Amino acid sequence: MQVTPELLSRFTLLKPLPRQVLEGLAPxxxxxxxxxxEVVVRAGVREDRVCxxxxxxxxxxxxxIDGREVGLYFIEPGDFCGELALFDDNxxxxxxxxxxxATVVFLARNPLREVMLNSSSVSNIVGRKLAERVxxxxxxxxLLGLSNIDQRVCGQLYLLIKGxxxxxxxxxxxxxxxxxxxAIMLNISRERVTRAFQALQSRRIVRRDGPGxxxxxxxxxxxxxxxxxxxx
Amino acid sequence: MQVTPELLSRFTLLKPLPRQVLEGLAPxxxxxxxxxxEVVVRAGVREDRVCxxxxxxxxxxxxxIDGREVGLYFIEPGDFCGELALFDDNxxxxxxxxxxxATVVFLARNPLREVMLNSSSVSNIVGRKLAERVxxxxxxxxLLGLSNIDQRVCGQLYLLIKGxxxxxxxxxxxxxxxxxxxAIMLNISRERVTRAFQALQSRRIVRRDGPGxxxxxxxxxxxxxxxxxxxx
DNA sequence: AATTGCTTGTGACTCTGGTCACGTCAATTT
DNA sequence: AAATTGACGTGACCAGAGTCACAAGCAATT
Numbered sequence: 001m002q003v004t005p006e007l008l009s010r011f012t013l014l015k016p017l018p019r020q021v022l023e024g025l026a027p028x029x030x031x032x033x034x035x036x037x038e039v040v041v042r043a044g045v046r047e048d049r050v051c052x053x054x055x056x057x058x059x060x061x062x063x064x065i066d067g068r069e070v071g072l073y074f075i076e077p078g079d080f081c082g083e084l085a086l087f088d089d090n091x092x093x094x095x096x097x098x099x100x101x102a103t104v105v106f107l108a109r110n111p112l113r114e115v116m117l118n119s120s121s122v123s124n125i126v127g128r129k130l131a132e133r134v135x136x137x138x139x140x141x142x143l144l145g146l147s148n149i150d151q152r153v154c155g156q157l158y159l160l161i162k163g164x165x166x167x168x169x170x171x172x173x174x175x176x177x178x179x180x181x182x183a184i185m186l187n188i189s190r191e192r193v194t195r196a197f198q199a200l201q202s203r204r205i206v207r208r209d210g211p212g213x214x215x216x217x218x219x220x221x222x223x224x225x226x227x228x229x230x231x232x
Numbered sequence: 233m234q235v236t237p238e239l240l241s242r243f244t245l246l247k248p249l250p251r252q253v254l255e256g257l258a259p260x261x262x263x264x265x266x267x268x269x270e271v272v273v274r275a276g277v278r279e280d281r282v283c284x285x286x287x288x289x290x291x292x293x294x295x296x297i298d299g300r301e302v303g304l305y306f307i308e309p310g311d312f313c314g315e316l317a318l319f320d321d322n323x324x325x326x327x328x329x330x331x332x333x334a335t336v337v338f339l340a341r342n343p344l345r346e347v348m349l350n351s352s353s354v355s356n357i358v359g360r361k362l363a364e365r366v367x368x369x370x371x372x373x374x375l376l377g378l379s380n381i382d383q384r385v386c387g388q389l390y391l392l393i394k395g396x397x398x399x400x401x402x403x404x405x406x407x408x409x410x411x412x413x414x415a416i417m418l419n420i421s422r423e424r425v426t427r428a429f430q431a432l433q434s435r436r437i438v439r440r441d442g443p444g445x446x447x448x449x450x451x452x453x454x455x456x457x458x459x460x461x462x463x464x
Numbered sequence: 465a466a467t468t469g470c471t472t473g474t475g476a477c478t479c480t481g482g483t484c485a486c487g488t489c490a491a492t493t494t
Numbered sequence: 495a496a497a498t499t500g501a502c503g504t505g506a507c508c509a510g511a512g513t514c515a516c517a518a519g520c521a522a523t524t
Contacts, residue, residue: 070377
């Protein structure tokens with residue numbers, strides 16, 4: 001499906017680009033819908049495109065040698081993935097899967113790379129994004145260091161709350177990941193995630209609101225549990 | 233201590249730079265020796281320099297909220313760290329500590345950034361390195377997905393063997409990390425690492441050779457254990 | 465309305481890995 | 495040489511996480 005320059009400018013990475021550049025990129029972009037559970041980016045393949053998420057949620061997943069799934073990161077709308085292809089020709093290290101029905105824009109790698117090289121402001125933006133990715137991975141890895149598993153779950157939920165809401169007393173997570181998806185992020189079993197959620201729900205700290213919405217009733221308590229100041 | 237352009241050119245990142253550029257950078261570089269256990273780069277601080285490792289070994293470590301140490305990556309001679317400062321002004325997310333007496337070259341951030349922006353070939357190199365870092369972190373994270381802990385240890389040892397030796401039937405690790413340092417990389421206890429090593433040593437798969445050298449006697453077996461094809 | 469498929473919920477059992485409390489050993493300092 | 499320090503080694507105990515098995519809930523489809 002065709003993509004307009006306007007659509008491209010909805011992404012934070014591309015927004016600062018001049019209109020003219022966006023018009024040059026648009027013909028190399030295509031809009032694709034992915035059903036839940038579909039593979040969006042393949043591991044081990046030299047991808048020739050970068051994937052921008054318009055709506056839905058994606059998850060980067062790796063695989064251990066014995067076939068177990070490992071959750072690496074979540075991608076929220078407006079963000080992108082597969083950006084390693086912009087820097088070298090090595091294959092993608094991980095799969096990216098749609099954890100909710102997703103609309104993505106694939107943008108051919110080479111034109112974007114050109115834009116990146118010719119405009120230092122663009123390569124700055126891409127570089128900053130990659131740096132941010134490293135910080136995000138570091139933060140996620142640090143979560144795994146917590147010995148108390150309930151802490152990990154609370155910490156993960158906290159990371160899933162959109163930045164703007166983190167100040168308030170309550171928040172929400174739209175299209176929350178399944179317990180299984182959280183489990184592989186935190187290196188724990190699905191059942192253990194369920195039990196952690198049970199504890200949080202019985203204490204009125206979180207509440208499910210239909211299939212696609214998780215309400216964080218008491219954000220302060222969630223923070224305290226994540227910090228280990230209080231135990232579940 | 234003063235640094236010569238020749239010294240700078242010993243680092244893979246800087247090697248491709250023209251002599252003239254290296255001469256411009258040298259005045260902004262300084263050579264520092266760090267004793268074992270010393271902090272080389274601080275977390276939470278806006279570092280204004282990038283750290284190149286000349287000899288020794290460094291380890292990036294994070295801290296959980298409850299103070300537990302988390303091992304993130306090892307830095308080998310010729311490699312560098314603190315490169316996020318080149319991309320944005322946000323603080324360093326992790327500490328970097330010398331796990332063996334180390335000689336490092338600090339290179340001021342801004343001059344290097346200038347070089348990077350003016351030469352697309354240099355920004356390519358830096359970008360490739362950052363992409364490589366992401367791959368490395370992904371690989372390390374995937375190790376943690378292994379349910380069998382002995383597998384993790386074997387996998388970690390395998391990663392510690394320098395690339396060139398991985399083909400052969402045997403190998404070595406110079407200045408191997410302590411059990412504690414491995415433990416925090418793999419999210420397990422120091423004692424558990426010791427027990428894994430006991431098992432490997434009693435099966436004549438690895439052997440300590442003095443304080444600073446670990447010999448991998450049977451690399452094929454190590455690989456099999458890492459893959460879970462055989463159990464310790 | 466029934467079926468299918470996926471997610472969540474829950475109990476029981478097992479067993480691994482963390483923790484604690486030591487002891488040993490080698491290297492370095494005093 | 496004695497003392498100190500830090501790394502490594504080892505046993506015993508036990509909380510807690512994984513696993514298995516199955517039930518229940520919910521959506522989408524037939």
